[in-house]
Amino acid sequence: xxxxxxxxxxxxxxxxxxxxxxxxxxxxxxxxxxxxxxxxxxxxxxxxxxxxxxxxxxxxxxxxxxxxxxxxxxxxxxxxxxxxxxxxxxxxxxxxxxxxxxxxxxxxxxxxxxxxxxxxxxxxxxxxxxxxxxxxxxxxxxxxxxxxxxxxxxxxxxxxxxxxxxxxxxxxxxxxxxxxxxxxxxxxxxxxxxxxxxxxxxxxxxxxxxxxxxxxxxxxxxxxxxxxxxxxxxxxxxxxxxxxxxxxxxxxxxxxxxxxxxxxxxxxxxxxxxxxxxxxxxxxxxxxxxxxxxxxxxxxxxxxxxxxxxxxxx
Amino acid sequence: xxxxxxxxxxxxxxxxxxxxxxxxxxxxxxxxxxxxxxxxxxxxxxxxxxxxxxxxxxxxxxxxxxxxxxxxxxxxxxxxxxxxxxxxxxxxxxxxxxxxxxxxxxxxxxxxxxxxxxxxxxxxxxxxxxxxxxxxxxxxxxxxxxxxxxxxxxxxxxxxxxxxxxxxxxxxxxxxxxxxxxxxxxxxxxxxxxxxxxxxxxxxxxxxxxxxxxxxxxxxxxxxxxxxxxxxxxxxxxxxxxxxxxxxxxxxxxxxxxxxxxxxxxxxxxxxxxxxxxxxxxxxxxxxxxxxxxxxxxxxxxxxxxxxxxxxxxxxxxxx
Amino acid sequence: xxxxxxxxxxxxxxxxxxxxxxxxxxxxxxxxxxxxxxxxxxxxxxxxxxxxxxxxxxxxxxxxxxxxxxxxxxxxxxxxxxxxxxxxxxxxxxxxxxxxxxxxxxxxxxxxxxxxxxxxxxxxxxxxxxxxxxxxxxxxxxxxxxxxxxxxxxxxxxxxxxxxxxxxxxxxxxxxxxxxxxxxxxxxxxxxxxxxxxxxxxxxxxxxxxxxxxxxxxxxxxxxxxxxxxxxxxxxxxxxxxxxxxxxxxxxxxxxxxxxxxxxxxxxxxxxx
Numbered sequence: 001x002x003x004x005x006x007x008x009x010x011x012x013x014x015x016x017x018x019x020x021x022x023x024x025x026x027x028x029x030x031x032x033x034x035x036x037x038x039x040x041x042x043x044x045x046x047x048x049x050x051x052x053x054x055x056x057x058x059x060x061x062x063x064x065x066x067x068x069x070x071x072x073x074x075x076x077x078x079x080x081x082x083x084x085x086x087x088x089x090x091x092x093x094x095x096x097x098x099x100x101x102x103x104x105x106x107x108x109x110x111x112x113x114x115x116x117x118x119x120x121x122x123x124x125x126x127x128x129x130x131x132x133x134x135x136x137x138x139x140x141x142x143x144x145x146x147x148x149x150x151x152x153x154x155x156x157x158x159x160x161x162x163x164x165x166x167x168x169x170x171x172x173x174x175x176x177x178x179x180x181x182x183x184x185x186x187x188x189x190x191x192x193x194x195x196x197x198x199x200x201x202x203x204x205x206x207x208x209x210x211x212x213x214x215x216x217x218x219x220x221x222x223x224x225x226x227x228x229x230x231x232x233x234x235x236x237x238x239x240x241x242x243x244x245x246x247x248x249x250x251x252x253x254x255x256x257x258x259x260x261x262x263x264x265x266x267x268x269x270x271x272x273x274x275x276x277x278x279x280x281x282x283x284x285x286x287x288x289x290x291x292x293x294x295x296x297x298x299x300x301x302x303x304x305x306x307x308x309x310x311x312x313x314x
Numbered sequence: 315x316x317x318x319x320x321x322x323x324x325x326x327x328x329x330x331x332x333x334x335x336x337x338x339x340x341x342x343x344x345x346x347x348x349x350x351x352x353x354x355x356x357x358x359x360x361x362x363x364x365x366x367x368x369x370x371x372x373x374x375x376x377x378x379x380x381x382x383x384x385x386x387x388x389x390x391x392x393x394x395x396x397x398x399x400x401x402x403x404x405x406x407x408x409x410x411x412x413x414x415x416x417x418x419x420x421x422x423x424x425x426x427x428x429x430x431x432x433x434x435x436x437x438x439x440x441x442x443x444x445x446x447x448x449x450x451x452x453x454x455x456x457x458x459x460x461x462x463x464x465x466x467x468x469x470x471x472x473x474x475x476x477x478x479x480x481x482x483x484x485x486x487x488x489x490x491x492x493x494x495x496x497x498x499x500x501x502x503x504x505x506x507x508x509x510x511x512x513x514x515x516x517x518x519x520x521x522x523x524x525x526x527x528x529x530x531x532x533x534x535x536x537x538x539x540x541x542x543x544x545x546x547x548x549x550x551x552x553x554x555x556x557x558x559x560x561x562x563x564x565x566x567x568x569x570x571x572x573x574x575x576x577x578x579x580x581x582x583x584x585x586x587x588x589x590x591x592x593x594x595x596x597x598x599x600x601x602x603x604x605x606x607x608x609x610x611x612x613x614x615x616x617x618x619x620x621x622x623x624x625x626x627x628x629x630x631x632x633x634x
Numbered sequence: 635x636x637x638x639x640x641x642x643x644x645x646x647x648x649x650x651x652x653x654x655x656x657x658x659x660x661x662x663x664x665x666x667x668x669x670x671x672x673x674x675x676x677x678x679x680x681x682x683x684x685x686x687x688x689x690x691x692x693x694x695x696x697x698x699x700x701x702x703x704x705x706x707x708x709x710x711x712x713x714x715x716x717x718x719x720x721x722x723x724x725x726x727x728x729x730x731x732x733x734x735x736x737x738x739x740x741x742x743x744x745x746x747x748x749x750x751x752x753x754x755x756x757x758x759x760x761x762x763x764x765x766x767x768x769x770x771x772x773x774x775x776x777x778x779x780x781x782x783x784x785x786x787x788x789x790x791x792x793x794x795x796x797x798x799x800x801x802x803x804x805x806x807x808x809x810x811x812x813x814x815x816x817x818x819x820x821x822x823x824x825x826x827x828x829x830x831x832x833x834x835x836x837x838x839x840x841x842x843x844x845x846x847x848x849x850x851x852x853x854x855x856x857x858x859x860x861x862x863x864x865x866x867x868x869x870x871x872x873x874x875x876x877x878x879x880x881x882x883x884x885x886x887x888x889x890x891x892x893x894x895x896x897x898x899x900x901x902x903x904x905x906x907x
Contacts, residue, residue: 039501040472052804081806094801098819111806145588146357156805175356176528176572180584202502205574209582246502248535255510256503258457259471 002066003027004196005051005084005164010060012046018264020046022220023060025290028164028196033187035211035228036200037243041260042217044200048166051198052086064164078112085157089169091150095141101152102137108159119159126155130185147178151185158189165190166198171206183210204247208232216240219263219271226296236298236305238276270301278302318522319345319368319490324381324391326360326367326546334377335592337363339546339600341381342619345490345539350516350523352533352554354569355543358589361526362411364543365492367391368524369406370398385490404433407488411495413475417467423478424463427451430485450481453518454511473504480511489521495528509536530569534558542566545590545600548619552626562628565601599630607632644895650888657701658708665698669855678871688873690863696874699855700881706856707885710767711836714774715829721775722782723825727813729783730790741787744780752777752839756848770849774836785828789821796820831893834886841882857882 005028012021021043028034038044049055050062053069062069064083072080088094095104105127109119127134130151136144144152150170157165170186171179187210190197201207207214207228214231216224216239224237235241242254256275261267267274273283282301290299293306301309326338338360345351355361366372368383368390383390385406393401410416417426427447431438438446444463451459454477467475476496483491493512497505513536516523527533533540533554540557542550542565550563561567571583587604590596598613599605605612617629639645657664666686673693679685687696729740756773763769793799802812837857843849844858845865857878864875 039503054800054803078806081804086804088797088801088804090797093797096798096802096816096820099815107802107807108805111808111811153801160805175589176530177356177569177585180572180574180582181586182584183582184584204502209574242503246506248529248531253506255506259473259504260501 002030004030004065005198006063006066007047007050007057008061008063010047010050010057010062012043012050012055013058019266020220020263021050021057022266024217024220024222025060026215026222026225028198029213030163030196031194032213033190033197033199033211035207035214036198036217037202037204037207037214038200038217039202039243039260041219041263043220043263044217045168046220047217048086048168048198048200051164051166052084053080082112082160083162084164084166085160085162086166087150087153087157087168087170089172091153091173092141092144092146094153095149097141100138100140101144104141104152105137105155105159108156112160123155123159126158126189129189130155131181146173147175147182150174150182154182154186154189158193161193162195164196164198166200168200169202170199171201171203179206204232204244216243219261219266221271221299222290222297223272223299224296225290225298230295234294234305236293236296236303237272237300238278238304239272241304242277270299316347317344318347318349319343319383319385319524321345321368321383322381324364324367324383325378326363326372326376326380327378328373329375329377330593333593336595337546337592338367341543341546341548343541343548343551345522345524347522348516348520349538350512350525350536351539351541352537353524353526353541353543354528354530354533355526356528356569356589358545358592359543360546361528361543362494365408365494365524365526368490368492369402369408370395371402403430403486403488405488406490406492407483407486408492408494409476409479409483409496411498413472413479413499414467416479417475419467421466422463423451423465423467423470426478427463427482427485430482434486446485447481450485451478453484453514454478454481455507456481471504473500473508476500476508477511480508480515484515484518487519491515491519491521491523492526493523494526496525497532498527498529512536530558531573542569546592547600547629549601549629550627551619552622556626562622562626562633563601563630564605564607564632566628568604568606639895641895641898643891644899647888647891647893647895650884651892654704654885654888655708657704659705661698661701661705665695665701667695667698669694669699669702671695678867678873680873687877688871690860690874691867691870696860696877699860700857700877702855703857703860703878703881704885706850706854707837707840710771710774710840710850711833714771714836715778715832717771717775718778718832719782719825719829722779723786723821725779726783726786726788727790727817729787730794740783744783747776748780750777753843753846753848756843760848765848765851767850767854770840770843773843774839777839778832778836781832782825782828785824786821789824790817793817793820827893827897830889830896833893834889837882837885837889857885 007024007026010021010024013019024047036044046055050057053073064072105123106120109116132148132151132155136148141149170182174182183206199207199211211228214228215222216237218239224231224235224240231240232244235244242256244250245252245254254277258275261274269285270283270288273279276283280302288299288301288309290297291309293303296305321341321343324338324341328335328337341364353361353364367379379391381391424447427450428443431443431446447463448459451462456462456474456477497508500508525533525537537554540552540554541548542563544565550557550561550566557566558570561570568585572585574582585604590600598615599617602608602612617631619627619629622628622633639648671694676689676693677691679689681688685695685697687700690696725740729737752773755777759769759773799812799816802816840849840856841858841861844856845862849858850856860878861875864878868875
């Protein structure tokens with residue numbers, strides 16, 4: 001089945017020479033929730049921006065429902081924007097400070113020329129679902145709480161009925177006691193609208209709970225990709241294992257030594273070898289490719305599950 | 315067990331455009347000698363303000379600061395400003411949340427560390443200062459300390475800057491170390507290393523550490539004792555393992571329930587409602603509007619912190 | 635607005651500004667005399683009920699001339715500032731939006747204009763095109779453009795990284811819509827403050843140019859010409875000079891206080907704990 005959105009061999013290099021993404025290939029199954037995990041410097045934010053057409057890929061192709069993105073944009077910028085929406089990490093910051101919530105909520109319909117009454121009725125419905133009381137409508141973004149700002153952002157994104165929604169750190173800045181409610185609502189809406197949802201988060205328990213597939217990134221590359229349950233119980237890549245072990249109370253804490261290398265000069269060979277607890281000689285010289293290992297896709301010469309990568313012919 | 319720091323009845327009000335905000339509504343807290351005490355709270359709990367109040371680094375709109383915070387026989391809240399200035403950085407030190415802004419960008423790491431050393435030991439020679447600074451950096455697991463001393467803060471990553479802050483704390487040898495969300499701004503893999511350092515700190519410092527965080531799981535893992543804050547009040551205290559496995563206060567229980575379980579399914583838990591508005595003064599229990607066990611008595615009577623069992627206290631009449 | 639009136643300075647500024655604007659607008663109705671009416675027999679009259687502020691060397695009522703001077707001052711300043719604000723803001727936004735090479739061009743143009751003293755420019759223009767009020771307004775507007783341009787550009791640059799602009803792009807807003815609905819309202823604050831702080835500057839420039847004869851032509855009553863007239867006949871009476879100078883000083887002070895109070899009220903960081 002055609003994935004809702006796909007990246008094939010996408011690379012992004014900024015004019016300054018810094019490489020943010022390197023040969024990223026990834027498909028988002030339609031109607032499913034996929035998780036994207038990575039720390040700072042992993043490139044996950046850049047990936048989201050490439051997917052949304054905000055950042056041009058220096059190499060590779062981006063496809064939506066099988067169609068290349070540049071062609072879609074040329075056909076109609078507005079039409080594409082109705083298909084793909086994004087929730088920014090800074091929800092309050094994503095709301096124009098001098099506009100009331102009423103104007104902000106009416107704006108997507110205004111931009112796309114949707115019939116006003118119908119669109120507002122839909123917005124009101126979304127507001128009810130999201131627990132946004134009508135007396136917030138005359139307030140300004142700085143007058144409402146972080147959680148409320150986030151809900152407003154969700155309403156704005158969903159009134160257009162997009163097919164794809166990228167959520168960048170949807171729980172960042174939210175208190176633990178309200179995270180659950182927001183995620184429940186997001187998942188309800190996702191199921192009802194048949195949304196393809198990509199959740200970027202460093203909050204591993206959330207990813208585990210709500211996604212069916214998880215992609216792990218490190219220094220601009222995909223290092224592991226597979227069904228969430230399997231990935232969390234038996235990670236194939238040493239980095240994934242270390243990341244999962246950072247959850248408090250997780251068995252066997254793996255401490256990584258050294259700092260994340262700068263994306264300007266990624267290490268030779270495997271990019272993770274400078275911090276990998278099980279790096280061997282081969283890892284310092286030979287860059288591993290993505291391959292299958294016990295049902296996971298992993299970029300490692302010596303994955304934790306499955307067989308080691310076959311030696312290259314000398 | 316002697317209490318290194320005993321806080322009683324700490325009230326703090328601040329003036330805001332909407333009225334007087336009651337940020338701390340009467341905090342009672344004991345910090346034991348040689349212990350790491352975790353202060354857990356969400357937004358509006360007042361946890362960061364508590365730390366700043368102990369250091370008396372408060373903004374200009376504070377209208378009321380009552381109560382006592384007694385350490386080594388001295389009430390921190392009553393110290394004259396000059397004396398407080400002498401205490402800060404030497405007897406009480408703080409590690410801040412944002413490593414990016416906590417260090418002065420104009421000075422090298424070496425200068426930062428030397429400044430701390432000089433306050434503690436004024437007569438040291440330059441060579442001795444350098445040796446001790448390098449040793450401190452090594453203790454926080456920074457590679458190539460000699461080179462790092464010459465570096466400026468912007469040349470280091472967030473995790474390394476936080477390690478430098480901890481090194482400064484080590485050199486200051488404070489009696490009380492306050493850490494305000496020291497790992498919140500850091501990546502998970504970096505955070506794990508820093509938490510490991512904190513464990514070592516307890517042995518090195520000999521005083522006590524007050525570790526402030528919103529992350530209950532993290533605090534449960536690292537700290538000896540926990541104090542749970544809600545709406546400017548302490549609602550539960552006790553040893554970390556006990557509080558997290560057998561919470562006495564409904565808020566603690568609800569908060570623990572919100573932790574997303576591995577392998578769980580169904581709706582994600584949350585606590586309905588909002589945190590209390592600091593401008594209001596509810597007559598009864600501060601958690602009543604959101605408590606699943608609420609009754610009429612809860613709304614009418616304020617709930618003070620009362621002992622539940624030896625070493626544990628909770629602000630709920632149902633817990634006793 | 636409420637915050638502006640919170641300080642005594644703000645109140646004073648607002649009062650003076652209000653008075654000047656009223657005078658400027660209603661001068662023809664509230665002035666007891668025609669400002670150009672000669673009454674040579676009455677020259678250099680002192681303060682009296684008939685002539686509240688006395689008369690000048692030609693017996694013209696100073697109070698009336700002062701009121702009309704307010705009209706001139708406000709007319710010139712508000713017009714030139716409006717022109718400068720609109721064109722300067724547009725150029726500043728342009729500078730922040732175009733490739734670096736064009737931006738440099740615009741900034742150099744700003745620098746060139748800024749390095750010209752307005753007096754010299756006025757002399758040049760008058761020498762070539764002859765004196766007129768329109769030229770005066772034009773000269774002043776041109777000299778103010780760089781300031782608005784730089785402030786506008788700085789504001790747009792600061793805003794560039796703001797998440798809400800990206801959010802609007804994601805929603806599909808066109809660049810024009812983003813500029814109009816999201817950028818302009820958010821950069822307007824400092825620009826409005828700048829405009830109000832420029833008013834006293836322009837009043838003074840106009841008075842200065844009129845004083846040396848490059849501004850409004852006599853017999854039109856500008857505070858500058860009033861000061862000049864009074865100064866020329868200082869030996870006969872100190873009153874005209876005093877009256878005109880005080881008016882200029884008071885207006886300048888009032889607008890400065892008003893502008894500063896406005897700046898403090900608009901800047902969200904000022905006055906917060």
